Amino acid sequence: MIRSTLALAAALALTTLAAGAADAQTQKEVNKKVVVEFYEKALNQKDFEAASKYLGSRYTQHNPNAADGPEGLKAFLGFLKEKFPASHSEIKRVLADGDYVILHVHAVREPGTRGSAIVDVFKLENGKIVEHWDVVQPIPEKAANANGMF
Amino acid sequence: MIRSTLALAAALALTTLAAGAADAQTQKEVNKKVVVEFYEKALNQKDFEAASKYLGSRYTQHNPNAADGPEGLKAFLGFLKEKFPASHSEIKRVLADGDYVILHVHAVREPGTRGSAIVDVFKLENGKIVEHWDVVQPIPEKAANANGMF
Numbered sequence: 022m023i024r025s026t027l028a029l030a031a032a033l034a035l036t037t038l039a040a041g042a043a044d045a046q047t048q049k050e051v052n053k054k055v056v057v058e059f060y061e062k063a064l065n066q067k068d069f070e071a072a073s074k075y076l077g078s079r080y081t082q083h084n085p086n087a088a089d090g091p092e093g094l095k096a097f098l099g100f101l102k103e104k105f106p107a108s109h110s111e112i113k114r115v116l117a118d119g120d121y122v123i124l125h126v127h128a129v130r131e132p133g134t135r136g137s138a139i140v141d142v143f144k145l146e147n148g149k150i151v152e153h154w155d156v157v158q159p160i161p162e163k164a165a166n167a168n169g170m171f
Numbered sequence: 172m173i174r175s176t177l178a179l180a181a182a183l184a185l186t187t188l189a190a191g192a193a194d195a196q197t198q199k200e201v202n203k204k205v206v207v208e209f210y211e212k213a214l215n216q217k218d219f220e221a222a223s224k225y226l227g228s229r230y231t232q233h234n235p236n237a238a239d240g241p242e243g244l245k246a247f248l249g250f251l252k253e254k255f256p257a258s259h260s261e262i263k264r265v266l267a268d269g270d271y272v273i274l275h276v277h278a279v280r281e282p283g284t285r286g287s288a289i290v291d292v293f294k295l296e297n298g299k300i301v302e303h304w305d306v307v308q309p310i311p312e313k314a315a316n317a318n319g320m321f
Contacts, residue, residue, distance in 0.1 A: 035186055082318060083316070086311075087316065088315045114292075116266070116269075118199075121264075123266060125292065140273075140306045142266075154320065156306040156307065156308045156320075157308050158306045163235075164235035165239075165243070166235070166239040168231055168232060168233050170233050170235060171304065
């Protein structure tokens with residue numbers, strides 16, 4: 022009886038641990054899905070209304086060329102739609118840690134050009150995007166190695 | 172007896188699950204520590220001998236300005252030592268997912284200048300660094316928001 026009770030207590034404790042780890046894993050996968058869907062709606066479809074549904078109560082912007090908040094995103098997507106309607110962003114890699122999702126992206130503003138390598142970092146709260154950082158580098162014509170930027 | 176055996180079996184199964192999750196978590200923390208130490212030895216101390224101990228059997232380079240392999244890193248650190256001996260890289264954020272470690276970095280080549288925002292992505296195998304990607308963007312003088320690039 023004592024052994025049975027101990028085993029049950031251990032099972033319960035471990036269930037809690039395993040469930041916690043599983044929850045974190047699930048949230049990470051949910052966050053990745055949210056960011057990938059948001060990116061497609063925003064950067065490729067250039068649809069602010071659809072993209073804005075993925076934003077939380079704030080959208081803190083660290084890209085130095087974009088104004089803060091959802092209005093900054095709206096203006097940026099308007100700019101893309103008008104100046105680079107055929108621009109396309111291809112996600113090469115999706116990584117996540119805690120509340121952060123990281124995208125490694127090949128962005129081409131005009132088809133046939135080399136485009137840029139970008140890393141975007143998004144912070145999420147309760148499955149919604151609340152903050153964004155990025156680093157953008159034009160892909161050079163020549164490289165010192167044959168591995169490509171991705 | 173049956174209940175006790177079932178509880179023990181459940182406890183064992185959950186122990187395996189929890190241990191797996193804990194192992195992944197531990198490996199992630201080890202990987203972060205390896206990359207942060209490597210970065211300090213390489214970029215700040217510019218000590219190729221010390222930094223190269225963190226490399227695995229290959230070092231596949233995707234930075235278009237650096238040659239492939241450990242020799243490319245050696246040449247780059249030699250260049251930094253000679254041209255920008257006071258250059259300093261401050262790690263702002265360390266993230267990890269599976270075999271990948273991501274650093275968000277403020278790199279200043281000459282003290283007093285604005286420097287660049289960088290995201291480095293490292294891939295590890297058995298706790299050793301085997302591949303590197305990065306994206307580098309000079310920090311502009313003016314920004315459309317007041318949040319900074321980090």
